[in-house]
Amino acid sequence: FKDSTVLCFVTKCPINTRVNKFMALPVTDLAVLNQNQDEVATQMEMMIMETQSKVCKAIEALEDGGQKFLVDKWSKDNSTGGGVTCVLQDGTVFEKAGVNVSVVHGNLTKGAEKQMRARGKQFQRLKDGTLPFIAMGVSSVIHPTNPHCPTIHFNFRYFEVTGRNGEKTWWFGGGTDLTPMYLDENDVKHFHTELKKACDVHDKEYYPNFKTWCDDYFMITIRGERRGVGGIFFDDIEGPDAQSALEFVTSCANAIIPCYVPIITKNKYKSFTEEQKQWQQLRRGRYVEFNLIYDRGTKFGFQTPGARIESILMSLPLTARWQYMHTPKLGSMENQLLDVLKSPRDWV
Amino acid sequence: FKDSTVLCFVTKCPINTRVNKFMALPVTDLAVLNQNQDEVATQMEMMIMETQSKVCKAIEALEDGGQKFLVDKWSKDNSTGGGVTCVLQDGTVFEKAGVNVSVVHGNLTKGAEKQMRARGKQFQRLKDGTLPFIAMGVSSVIHPTNPHCPTIHFNFRYFEVTGRNGEKTWWFGGGTDLTPMYLDENDVKHFHTELKKACDVHDKEYYPNFKTWCDDYFMITIRGERRGVGGIFFDDIEGPDAQSALEFVTSCANAIIPCYVPIITKNKYKSFTEEQKQWQQLRRGRYVEFNLIYDRGTKFGFQTPGARIESILMSLPLTARWQYMHTPKLGSMENQLLDVLKSPRDWV
Numbered sequence: 001f002k003d004s005t006v007l008c009f010v011t012k013c014p015i016n017t018r019v020n021k022f023m024a025l026p027v028t029d030l031a032v033l034n035q036n037q038d039e040v041a042t043q044m045e046m047m048i049m050e051t052q053s054k055v056c057k058a059i060e061a062l063e064d065g066g067q068k069f070l071v072d073k074w075s076k077d078n079s080t081g082g083g084v085t086c087v088l089q090d091g092t093v094f095e096k097a098g099v100n101v102s103v104v105h106g107n108l109t110k111g112a113e114k115q116m117r118a119r120g121k122q123f124q125r126l127k128d129g130t131l132p133f134i135a136m137g138v139s140s141v142i143h144p145t146n147p148h149c150p151t152i153h154f155n156f157r158y159f160e161v162t163g164r165n166g167e168k169t170w171w172f173g174g175g176t177d178l179t180p181m182y183l184d185e186n187d188v189k190h191f192h193t194e195l196k197k198a199c200d201v202h203d204k205e206y207y208p209n210f211k212t213w214c215d216d217y218f219m220i221t222i223r224g225e226r227r228g229v230g231g232i233f234f235d236d237i238e239g240p241d242a243q244s245a246l247e248f249v250t251s252c253a254n255a256i257i258p259c260y261v262p263i264i265t266k267n268k269y270k271s272f273t274e275e276q277k278q279w280q281q282l283r284r285g286r287y288v289e290f291n292l293i294y295d296r297g298t299k300f301g302f303q304t305p306g307a308r309i310e311s312i313l314m315s316l317p318l319t320a321r322w323q324y325m326h327t328p329k330l331g332s333m334e335n336q337l338l339d340v341l342k343s344p345r346d347w348v
Numbered sequence: 349f350k351d352s353t354v355l356c357f358v359t360k361c362p363i364n365t366r367v368n369k370f371m372a373l374p375v376t377d378l379a380v381l382n383q384n385q386d387e388v389a390t391q392m393e394m395m396i397m398e399t400q401s402k403v404c405k406a407i408e409a410l411e412d413g414g415q416k417f418l419v420d421k422w423s424k425d426n427s428t429g430g431g432v433t434c435v436l437q438d439g440t441v442f443e444k445a446g447v448n449v450s451v452v453h454g455n456l457t458k459g460a461e462k463q464m465r466a467r468g469k470q471f472q473r474l475k476d477g478t479l480p481f482i483a484m485g486v487s488s489v490i491h492p493t494n495p496h497c498p499t500i501h502f503n504f505r506y507f508e509v510t511g512r513n514g515e516k517t518w519w520f521g522g523g524t525d526l527t528p529m530y531l532d533e534n535d536v537k538h539f540h541t542e543l544k545k546a547c548d549v550h551d552k553e554y555y556p557n558f559k560t561w562c563d564d565y566f567m568i569t570i571r572g573e574r575r576g577v578g579g580i581f582f583d584d585i586e587g588p589d590a591q592s593a594l595e596f597v598t599s600c601a602n603a604i605i606p607c608y609v610p611i612i613t614k615n616k617y618k619s620f621t622e623e624q625k626q627w628q629q630l631r632r633g634r635y636v637e638f639n640l641i642y643d644r645g646t647k648f649g650f651q652t653p654g655a656r657i658e659s660i661l662m663s664l665p666l667t668a669r670w671q672y673m674h675t676p677k678l679g680s681m682e683n684q685l686l687d688v689l690k691s692p693r694d695w696v
Contacts, residue, residue: 070672072673085672087672087673089671089672096670096672098672221650222650222657222660222661223657281667285664288636288640288668289640292636292637292640292641293640293641293650302569302570302641309570309571310672310673312570313570313670314672316633316670317670318669318670318671319629319667319668319669319670320636320667320668320669320670321666321667321668322444322661322664322665322666322668323437323666324418324433324435324437324444324446324658324662325420325435325658
């Protein structure tokens with residue numbers, strides 16, 4: 001189930017067979033998914049459910065304590081969608097790991113429409129004044145216990161708005177980024193190389209553009225430093241066509257396990273000191289700062305009426321620390337990390 | 349130094365004598381303070397420095413481990429002001445205690461002016477287009493170690509804008525609020541009673557109005573619960589005259605020690621379980637959420653160019669915790685607290 005050959009095979013299976021491997025049934029009714037199996041929305045929902053399941057199983061396989069993911073299937077009021085939230089907490093290898101899928105139907109508010117128009121989208125509201133949309137995505141943050149094991153975050157999302165004449169405006173967004181507490185250049189190179197491979201199959205411009213976008217996005221402005229060593233970040237992917245865009249996002253999703261698992265396998269048994277654990281906790285504090293102050297997805301969630309707050313904030317670490325004026329010594333390993341967070345490097 | 353009789357005596361002393369008891373020299377030059385000793389801005393700067401010193405000494409007296417406050421005097425670039433930040437960290441009784449004074453001079457941006465006009469202020473920019481202001485305040489958060497000891501926060505601030513013809517628009521703001529992890533009704537009553545006494549001397553309407561304002565302000569909307577059991581919160585105090593307003597704010601500042609010290613003395617040796625400590629850590633997480641997502645002062649600080657970020661974020665706890673779907677049992681002490689955070693009560 002871990003390599004893409006198997007995945008290719010699986011994606012050709014009928015929907016009813018594929019769902020057997022999921023953490024829970026998809027958000028949309030199986031009958032509806034079967035009926036619309038050629039639609040991009042259906043394929044995307046299957047892809048994000050599949051990604052959730054693959055990542056959860058890979059994490060469980062790394063977790064020596066035997067801890068398993070807790071699976072919460074939830075729905076929003078008035079059949080406006082729902083999600084599947086999987087969380088593994090207080091493990092031996094992982095302090096907290098969350099993988100969340102959500103599929104939400106609604107009508108775009110004027111405010112959201114305005115913001116999207118500012119980004120160049122064009123919509124025509126229906127005669128009744130509404131503008132229906134579907135938003136779906138998989139989102140995950142994995143916080144390991146060992147300070148030599150970096151945190152990973154990824155998110156892949158799809159947005160579809162239906163206008164007056166049934167015309168659909170759609171776009172994909174997403175990304176994957178790494179937050180180490182200690183810099184292991186080989187690990188960072190490996191991570192970026194795998195992402196570049198996934199991008200290059202689709203467009204040679206993607207990796208360099210999305211790498212820069214990622215460095216810009218994960219900026220903690222108040223600190224003058226990035227959250228981590230980046231990866232890729234993209235939004236408003238509207239071409240070349242929906243099927244190709246979906247394939248690109250699927251390649252990125254398939255890259256997560258080869259990006260991350262070898263880094264954890266390599267580092268999970270490394271010994272560490274109490275000071276190194278405290279440094280990890282301080283970096284966790286910065287993670288909280290980024291997510292609560294800057295992250296667009298988190299802020300969007302806070303403003304969405306009826307949003308499931310526990311699924312949004314599952315991204316926060318189990319524990320974090322804030323120490324007044326903590327300044328690593330010049331030349332220390334902690335300071336080496338800060339240098340890279342202040343001036344991002346090219347890794348491939 | 350702890351009772352208000354002594355304080356009254358002290359406030360009548362010459363400035364040069366009063367500063368001897370401060371944690372550091374005031375931000376404004378002594379010569380300037382002496383020259384303008386009758387101005388409200390001078391009196392306020394002396395009051396906030398005095399409050400800082402009194403609170404730091406009271407906290408040090410409660411701290412059995414002998415830890416002392418670290419005192420950082422800092423200045424902003426281009427003589428635009430500065431501050432004194434005092435932090436006690438990793439104590440026996442206090443996990444982290446910060447008391448910060450800042451005095452900042454600048455020119456109001458169009459955005460800030462617009463926001464203030466929306467609150468009813470009227471200004472006339474100088475002929476050169478500038479609108480000079482002074483902002484000063486003392487701000488503090490004290491996080492004790494024992495989960496039976498509540499966190500206290502207070503802030504007193506003064507804002508003065510000088511218009512075209514030298515006319516001054518000024519206002520005071522501030523407040524004091526308590527964040528217990530476990531509800532001790534007597535402690536909360538004591539806290540609110542002391543605040544009410546301080547308010548009632550000046551205006552019988554103050555306490556009920558500012559108590560409600562406090563309950564409204566410290567709302568963590570995403571959680572549907574307040575940060576703590578409130579206290580008082582006020583802004584835009586513009587009357588009856590500057591001297592009386594300063595006296596009101598001074599009464600509130602003088603109430604902090606009688607509000608808080610008896611609660612810590614009573615609870616600091618209480619035994620607690622590992623579960624109670626974890627509950628405290630979860631509540632600390634909510635504290636972080638309020639401060640980073642909602643607190644106006646913190647957000648204002650983030651947007652101020654050249655702001656000293658370590659002085660702003662000294663309000664965050666040393667450690668915090670986020671646990672997926674933590675739900676206290678019905679009838680538990682943890683749940684009793686949540687009830688009050690969801691539906692604030694009258695305490696006096």
